[in-house]
Amino acid sequence: MKSVRGLRAALVGVSMVALVSGHALAQEGSPFAPRMVINGQTITNFEMEQRMLFLRALRAPGDPEKEALKALMNDRLGAQAAKDMGISVTAEQVKAGMAEFAQRANLTAEQFTEALAQEGVAPETFRDFVANGLLWREVVRTKFASAVRISDAQIDRALAENAKTPQVRVLLSELVIPVQGEDITPVLDQARGIKEGAGSEAGFASAARQFSAAPSAGRGGRLDWMPITNLPPAIVGQVLTLSPGEISDPIVVPQAVVLFQLNGISDVESAMPAQVEVEYAQFALPAGTDPAVIRQQADGCGDLYPLARGLPADQLRVTKQMMGQVPQDIGLELAKLDPGESVVRARGGYNELLMLCLRTGIPEPDPNVAAMPVTTEDAPAAEGDEKPAVDREAVRNQLGNQQLNALAEAYLEELRSEAIIEER
Template sequence: MVRPAGKMMVLALIALVGFGAPVGAGPFTPVKIVNDQVITQFELDQRILFMQILRQPGDLQQAAMNTLVDDRLRMSAAKQFGLKLSPEQLKAGMEEFSSRANLTAEQFVQAIGQAGVQPETFRDFVEAGLVWREIIRGKFAPTVSVSDAQIDRALANGRPMAALKVRLAEIVIPAVGAGRTAALQKADHLRLLLRGGEDFAALARQNSSAPSASRGGSMDWMLLTALKPDAAKAVRSLSAGQVSAPVVLDDSVVIYQMQEQKQEMLEPSKAIVVDYAAFLVPDDGVSAANLRAKVDTCNDLYAQAKGLPADRLIRETVPQAQLPRDLAGPLALLDAGESSTSVTRGGWRVFLMLCRRGPAENEMPSRDEVKIQLTNQILGAQADIYLEELRTEAMIRTP
C-alpha cells in the first residue's frame, strides 16, 4: 500500500510535469558521444522528465546533459576499476532514495512511471551515484587523514553542526553465561547465510529475540551516538544493505544491517551554546597582553586567577541568545582559543576568551562522527577534482 503523504507529494510533482515525450529527434538519435559511448535523445528526454519530478532548478536541458555525461564517466571509471554493484546494493540504494519521498522503491517507480519515466532511468541514476561513491572511497579514503587537532577545532568551533542518524535492522541472539559461545556460532552461521544471499528480514523473523523481529528486524531512526560504543563502531562504516560482523553486547550477540543513514543538521537557534571566559585585568595596556602570552586555552586561565577574588574570572556556558550584550558581539568574531580585549567593565579591561561554540554537550556529535564528516568533506573535494580530470581527458562530442 502506497504511503499517502509520499504518494500525494510525487503525484503533485507529476501534475506539474505533464505527460508526453518532448517533440524533437527520434528516441534513439545520438545527442552526445562520451569516449565512444552514446547518449541518446531518449535518455536525455528521460533525464529531463526525472529532474522535473525532482523539481531541479535551472536549465534542465543543459543540466540533464551534464549529469548524463558525468554518469558515463563515472560508469567508465567503475569498469576500469572492476567495480560492479551487487543486486542487493543497488536495491538498497533505490530504497534509500525513494524513502526521501516516504515511498518504497516499487512505489516510487510506479509514481514516476505515471509521468513516463522508465524504471531503468531511475535505476541508472542511482547506480551511477553508488558506484562513484565506492570509487572515491577506494581511491582516496586510504590517503585521507584527519588529525586530532582538526577534530578538536571542529568540535570547539561548532563545526560541523550535524549528527549522523542511522536506520538499522537487527538480529539479536541471546548470549547469557555459557550460552555465549553457542550464540556466536549461530551469529557466524547467519552471517554466512546472508553473504550467500539470504534475506535479512526473513532471517530476523526466524532467529531474532528482539521485539523488532516481527518487522524483519527493522529499527527506528536513531543517532549513531545512541548505540553502545561497540555497536556504533561496527556499523558506522557500513553502506546501505551491508551487514556488520557479530557484535557482542552485555547479554546478546547482534548482527546489524545498515538500511539508511543521513546527516541531520542541528537547529542553530536551539542547539548552539557558547562556553566563554571573562577575566578582569587592570586597564593599563600591559596586563592583557601579558596574560595573552601566558595562556592558550580557557583552562590555562585558572592558574593565572589563583589567589584572586572569585569575581575576577567568570567561566560559563550559556545559549548563544542569552549572552551578555556587551560580550555577544566580540565573542561572535572569535574562534575557540582566541581572545578579545575590546570590552571594559567597572574600570577593568575584560580579557575575553572563547572556549567552545557548538551544540549542547548532550547533542554534541562524537569525535568519530566529526572525523567521518571531515573525511567526507575532504573526499567530496577530491571527487570533484577527479571528475573534472575525467572530463578533461575524455573525448566528448556532439554528433
C-alpha cells in the first residue's frame, strides 16, 4: 500500500474534466441548508463543502467558490436532462468509471478513495462526481453523436493547419500569497479583495509590492515575456481567457494562492512545440547553508552533485517530466527560468534550491519533410499518391470530440438559460 504522502502526490497529476474548488461555508448555516435550488433540485452547503475538499485534493486552479457552484449546477442540469431522456447508469458502470478515474493517478479505486478520505472527502462525493460525469457523457452521445461527421477533407485541412501554428507569448505580472496551514479561506478572501481593488496595471503592481511573496514583488510582480507552453497546462487555460489588463481569478496551487495580470500577448508564426518536457533539480539545502553561495557555485544541474556529496540521497532529486505532469507550484517557478537558472523556496523548516536543468520542446511533425505531402482541398493529391504516415483515425476522433464538446457546451448553456435558479 502506498503511503498517504505518496497518494497525495499522485492525486496532483490527475487531469480534471471540470476545474473546481470552493469557499468555506461555515457562515452559511446548517450543512444541509440549501445553497442553490435549480428547477426544484437543491444543492446543499454540505455538497459545496465536499466538492471544495475533493477538488482541493486534486489541486485544481481557479476561483474555488465560483467554480464549485458552477460545477454542481452543471451536475444538476445534466442529471435532469438525463432523466428527461430516460438515461441512467448502473452501479457497475459507476464502479468502472471510478476505477478509470483513479487509474489516471496510477491508483486503484480503493487507494484513490483512501487518499481522498485523508483530505476529508467522503466516498459518496467521489462516486457522485463520477456518476454525474457518466450521465452527462451519455446525454451528449445520445443527443449529438449521430450529428458529428468528419470528412477526409477536414482531416487533411487539420493536418495542414497544424504544421505551422502561432507561438503564443505572454507578458504577465504575478502576485503570490503564501498559505499557512490547511485553511486557505482567508487567503482566498484576501486575493479576491486584491483583484477587486487593483483595477489597473499600476494598482496591481502596488499590491504585488505589498502582498506578494514572489521574488518578482520588487518589480511589481512583472515577469519577462515567455512562451505560453512554459506554463503548466492548467494555468494556460486561465491566462488565455484574460484580456490585456485583466486579472485572473485566484488560482490555488500547493501552499499558495496566485493572481495573474495579463499585460500583453503576441504570436509569431513558427513551429510551436506540441508538448514540453522539463528536467529540474530540487536540492534541500542543509541547515545554515547560504543559498547565495550555492547559486554562485552552480551554473547547471551537474554542478549540484558535488555540492550534495555526503548528504542523504533524497536531499538532491532530479526529475524529468512532461510539463502537464509537473506540480503547479513547481511549474510556475520553472516557467520563469532558463536552463541553469534557479530559485530558492522556503519549504517549512528548510530552503530548497529549484533549478531548471533542461527544457525540451516536442514539435508537431513537419509535413514538408514527410515522405508524402499532406493534401488539402485547395491542393488535391495526384492520382496514386499515398497519405503520410500519420494516424488519421486519431485526428478524426480528435476533431469529432471537438465538435461534440462544442455542441455539449451550447446545450448546457441552453439548459442554464431555461432553468429556474435560486441562490440562497
